[in-house]
Amino acid sequence: MNRLADFLTVDPAHRLLVIKSAADHASRAHRGQFRKDQKTPYxxxxxxxxxxxxxxxxxxxxxxAAWLHDVYEDCSPEWLVATDKLIAHLPLPVDxxxxxxxxxxxxxxxxxxxxxxxxxxxxxxRILDAPPEATLVKICDRIDNLLDSADRNGGFTKHYLESTDEIIDRLSVRASLYGYDTALGILVQIRNSNLKKL
Incomplete structure (x- = not known):
């Protein structure tokens, strides 16, 4: 690896700038979209x-990846192409x-x-076959969605808790293997808290 590449992989300020560029891209891609309450910007x-x-x-x-994780599901085809290009040209190592x-x-x-x-x-x-941190991003995604769904109707919440159980069951071994026990434990706590409200 050359000296510039070495610098780019370890310099925290550079990483923050790259994270900011992904955040800005996601903000533009999701502009005009709202959460289920139709008030909160997506x-x-x-x-x-x-x-x-x-x-x-x-x-x-x-x-x-967390900033970009919903672009492919929720945005127009133009944004999918733009996101592919963004990822391919991020000033980061290929890995x-x-x-x-x-x-x-x-x-x-x-x-x-x-x-x-x-x-x-x-x-x-696919998460089980993906880089290990896909497990962490999925757990965090579900934590936020569960917190956000607290005010929804019981039918939605029941279904969502059932799908949360599948996530917990199928990702727990991998979460433990890669040190995401704390995140998974918080997901379990939030799931249990929501279950008590049904």
């Missing part, structure tokens, strides 16, 4: 997920760019699968 979700990933000691690659792409791809549910539960199962299968 970008608050990737922002909170990225914050959680950082809180649980996720790498810069995982934080970037980091591949990790970001792998995490985002694993978390993206395939709209070609008609049944919602099958889409989640397929995504979890």
């Amino acid at each position: 970008i608050t979700h990737p922002a909170r997920v990225a914050g959680l990933v950082g809180t649980f000691n996720g790498s810069h690659a995982a934080i970037i 980091d760019r591949q990790e970001i792409a792998g995490i985002v791809e694993a978390l993206t549910k395939k709209n070609t699968i008609s049944k919602k539960s099958a889409r989640l199962s397929d995504s979890i299968e």
Whole structure:
């Protein structure tokens, strides 16, 4: 590796600038979109997920993937192409760019699968084959979505808790293996808290 590449892989200020560029890109991609309450700008979700990933000691690659994780599901085809280009040209080592792409791809549910539960199962299968931090990003994504769903109707919450159980069951071994026990434990606590409200 050359000296510039060495510098780019270790310089925290550089990593922060790259994270900011991903955050700015996600903000533009999700502009005009809202959460289920139709009031909260959608970008608050990737922002909170990225914050959680950082809180649980996720790498810069995982934080970037958290910012971008919903673009492929929720944005126009033009943004998908733009996001592919962004990831491919991030001023990071190739391994980091591949990790970001792998995490985002694993978390993206395939709209070609008609049944919602099958889409989640397929995504979890891909998470299990993806870079390890895909597990952390998925756990953080579900933590935020559960916190955000607290005010929804009981039918939605019951279904969402059932799918959360699948995430917990299928990702728990990998979470433990890679040191994401604290994040998983918080997900379990929030799940249990929501269950008591039903």
